[in-house]
Amino acid sequence: MRAAVLRSPGTPVQVEDVELADPHEGELRVRVEAAGVCHTELHYMSGDIPCPLPVVLGHEGVGVVEESRAPDVSVGDRVVFTWRPRCGQCEYCVTGRPVMCVYGRVQARSGGLMDATSRLSTPAGEQVHHFLGVSCFAEHVVLSRRAAVVVPEEVPSAVAAIAGCAVVTGVGAVLNVASAEGSLAGRSLLVVGAGGVGLSAVIGAHLVGAGPVVVVDVAADKLALASRLGATATVDASGLSPAEVVEAVQEATGGGAHMAVEAVGAPATLAQAFSAVRPGGTVVAVGLSAVGATVPVPVNELVQQQKRLVGSLYGSANPPVDLPRLLELYAAGRLPLDLLLGASYPLERVAEAYDALASGAVGRAVVVPGAAA
Template identity: 75%
Template sequence: MRAAVLRAVGEPVRVEDVELDDPGPEEVLVRVEAAGVCHTELHYTSGDIPCPLPVVLGHEGAGTVEAVGERVDDLRPGQRVGFTWRPRCGRCEACVTGRPVMCVAGRVQARSGGLVDGTTRLHRGAERLHHFLGVSCFAESAVVSRGALVPLPEDVPAAVAAIAGCAVVTGVGAVVNVASAGAALAGRSVLVVGAGGVGLSAVMGAVLVGAGQVVVVDVAADKLALARRLGATATLDASSLADGGVVEAVRELTGGGVDVAIEAVGRPATLQQAFAALRPGGTVVAVGLSAADATVAVPVNELVQQQKRLVGSLYGSANPAVDLPRLLALHRSGRLPLEQLLGASHPLDGVADAYEQLRAGAVGRAVVLPGAAA
């Protein structure tokens, strides 16, 4: 099959002919129909976050089951499925205590570049290639663990299902599973920093739970325009504001600060802005990834005396097997307009172009369609 391979940090991604082994026990072969282009992967291609190389990229996608391995009795060939890059083993402490995104299998896959047993199904002759976060869906087909798949409704478009499996779960989940966990957000104020796929999903999540004010900050006017179409009540172009201007503007718009801030950029400076823009008792939910050695400074007295909170959320702190079907049901009922998140479509040979457009600030979530003609 053909797949997009990263062989060295800083090098362009190249589409190569690679070999894919048959699925082993508790594994599934999936024909990839659509794969989302996520900003997280730029951290890996640049070396900000290390991963085993060479690697077949892609971690957000959807497709159709082609074959199942031994001990897979709940999926069948021809069934549509979405990928998740945090598999659920169902046996570790994280899984049995209701925190499946912290499952040990996810850490094994990320560190080893293999599947849940640490080994790979990808190669070129004797050369082994690695899986990216256990998925590797920038390819015509993928073999993944059963715990990394969620059955999909037949009537959901592949591109919508693809982006729902990462960007949407992460952004909506940060609002619904984390920010709303301790108190209802209906009528309250939410700040979203960053209007990429995850940030825009957080906007939809805030609208879904009835937030009274949804303020979005970005440096791109076209992204802010899309945020307004998705329900933002106010937008701020950070590129036109002086140092400290974002925080002052947010406080002015909200009468002293926001109840919740979703930081979807992953930069220390924007995380500090989000924290400073909170009203007393407010919460920042950090979802954006950064370089592996990045740190952020928080004023201790402000943290204590104003009882502010700073929490992290991986993958929307979701249970993908439960949350992804719910999100798609909300989409089908018209309450989550996920199709508005979609950006440009690219054939598999256009993966490198998709990355370049992402770096340049492309609006919406681009998707790769492996079956499309170049």
């Protein structure tokens, strides 16, 4: 099959022939319909975050099951891939924090599936690794049943694909974390970063009635899309100092946001979000950064103003429960996920898709392995 392979940081991803072994017990072989172009891969492409190499990239996608070694999934079922499996037995799964499942780390560190071994190789026999247990920039994947959620056939492929990461992360940060302290209805929310995850947070904020909803970004076209999705105010930070950004947010929210979702992952923007929330406010950090990156937090401001800074991986979601619920809301017209979609690319142009993302492309692009090059 054809797949997008990263062989070393700083070099372009190449589409090449890769062998895919048969699924083991508890695994699925899936024909990929669509795969989302997520910023996370850029961290690995640049070397900011290391992983076993060579690796087939792609962690956000959807496909149709062609072979099942799991009793509760049938050939022909449509599944969304999740890059955090749920084993159901570890400390995190049994205490209601399945995105922290220990097998997520096993997959990430080994470059394998839940048993830490790979099903990927080159025709010459060289081992190729899985990316976060998925590797869906390919015509087919083999993955654990624990990393797949059955979804309705009627949901468009591109929408189902981005739901598996961007949507569940952004909407989940609002529903599962920001709303955990009480209803957000009528309370101000700041979203920093208007990429796929940040825009999903805007959709989530609109769903729960938060307001005002303020979005900060450096791209006017992304801010325009944020307004279409429910932002009540936007701040173009391209020509502003950090202090001016904070001042603009505080003015738009009447003294600072009650809650903030930081979807960029840069220390500078995370620090701005912390400064921009009001006393008693909470910042939910969802964006990844380079390994070792740190953010300075003013100790007295943290203590005297009782601000909170919390991390949220994958929207702190329970994917087998949350993904079907989000897609039901989409089907009911409550989540305008179609507006999140950007350009579509065939698999052979995946490198072009990432060049566009790095250059500030608007919307969540999607790779379609079955499309003509």
